Amino acid sequence: MKDTHVTVNLPGREIILIGTAHVSRESIEEVAGVIREEKPDQVCVELDAGRHDSMTQKDSWEKLDVAKVFREGKGFLLMANLVLSSFQRRMGAELGVKPGEEMKIAIDTATELGIPYTFCDRQIQTTLSRAWARCGFWSKSKLLASLVSSAFTTEKLSETEIENLKKRSELDGMMSELADYLPTVKETLIDERDQYLAAKIWAGGTSKQVAVVGAGHLMGIKTHLEQIAAGKENADVSELDKIPPPSLFSKIAGWIIPAIIVAIIVLGFFRAGAGVSLSMLLHWVLWNGSLAALGTLIALGHPLSILVSFVGAPIATINPFIGVGLFSGITEATMRKPRVTDAEAISDDVSSLKGIYRNRITKALLVFFLSSVGGMVGNFIAIPSLAGLLGK
Structure with a gap:
């Protein structure tokens, strides 16, 4: 089994998880290869419908009403979304890879082979809203500082460093640093989404699935899938789609x-x-x-x-x-x-x-x-x- 592959064998079901780096050329090739080789009954991708539209529809930004964004109090959310996209895009530009290209390849390959596909991620606005709502003043300040610094960073990663991000040792270190610096953000961006992604993959219900997810979610999703299959965890994640009320x-x-x-x-x-x-x-x-x-x-x-x-x-x-x-x-x-x-x-x-x-x-x-x-x-x-x- 590769570091980027996890096969979860459950009663009557086989779920193949592919962990990717979102600007990795190897991930693109691997995703297409696994889907062609395994020919699953369904392909799940770590996207929501909104992000898929923004990737595939050239006019998605043209429909944006900036004044309405401000009136609805979503200015910081839009900024955060753009900063995160910008950071990934800059990394991908160095390697000639568009962010999320492996997800698009998964969908294109599934479509070519006549395999149905589903989106299994939570809406990005919900994730960012939950992260923001759960942060205290100090955590919000640190989160804003991190976003601003990432927007203007000149740091460049080599292709080897990008591929290393998929290794368990590298990932564990990164998750540990994030948990120490911003524990509530790590819980919302990583832990909650591990549970959410696992539940949505499980809901697919087919005997053989391929799920394309970020490498940081790989082991967490595996654990949650096993817990759901054993009846130790509820597959209903509707509570994770709600924005917590302010304290x-x-x-x-x-x-x-x-x-x-x-x-x-x-x-x-x-x-x-x-x-x-x-x-x-x-x-x-x-x-x-x-x-x-x-x-x-x-x-x-x-x-x-x-x-x-x-x-x-x-x-x-x-x-x-x-x-x-x-x-x-x-x-x-x-x-x-x-x-x-x-x-x-x-x-x-x-x-x-x-x-x-x-x-x-x-x-x-x-x-x-x-x-x-x-x-x-x-x-x-x-x-x-x-x-x-x-x-x-």
Whole structure:
């Protein structure tokens, strides 16, 4: 048995798991070869319908309504999705391989041989939403930092290093590092999906299946399949498709900073009079609004987007249900409406800083992100500044 192959023999069923690296030339060849050799009754691929559409339909990005994404509060999710795609695309570009090409080959080969295929992965939006919802403030900060650093990394992996990612020793080390750094993210991205993928593969119900999955899921899926077959685990994973409600602390946390700011300004009024209180209010608006506007300026946002960031940041702080990124992002997408060419080029543009600034879709996302970060930093700076005025 190869490191990349696991055959799970269950009562009346044979499930062949192929572990791949998503930008591996060897994986592409192996997937096609195994399907042709084994001629299974069904092929399962680690994709959801949405990701398959984005891979195969050239106009999928053209249907994107950026302003609607911001209004629905999905700006960070779209950013995360693009960053992850960008990272894989850059690695694949070095090797002349498109990310997910082994999944496409699995589908093409199955279609050629008349073998039915199914998608067995959870929707990427659900996975990212669950990961985000389960993170605390510190974990969210580390996750954002990881996403930003991966977006601008210049690290290149050789073909040998890519192939090594499929080895158990390498994978175990990577999973251990991820578990130590971001345990809830590892649980959502890896452990939950092991269970989800296994359940969906099991639901196929045919006597012989080939399942094409990321190498990191290989042994986890095998374990879950054996547990399901033995009756020790429920194959119903509908709970894993639900977004957990925010915790009580998360609901309260959004009000903490505005409550502190308002309390300091009110206290200043009673202790030192309206003049000091007004000075405090001005300091806060300047710190909060100026840094949000600076973030938009760094993103090279439209002048109106910069102005909206400055005015909107204090409003967004007082009302935690909205963010300054909502105001600035919608303004940017309105003043510089994404073009068809932006949608067509987004897959290439997210791979470089120049492309991100050139593309109007990613530019709007950058405005959304940097204005949000600027406003948040402004609030953290404003609080000790206000407290200093109160002490005078």
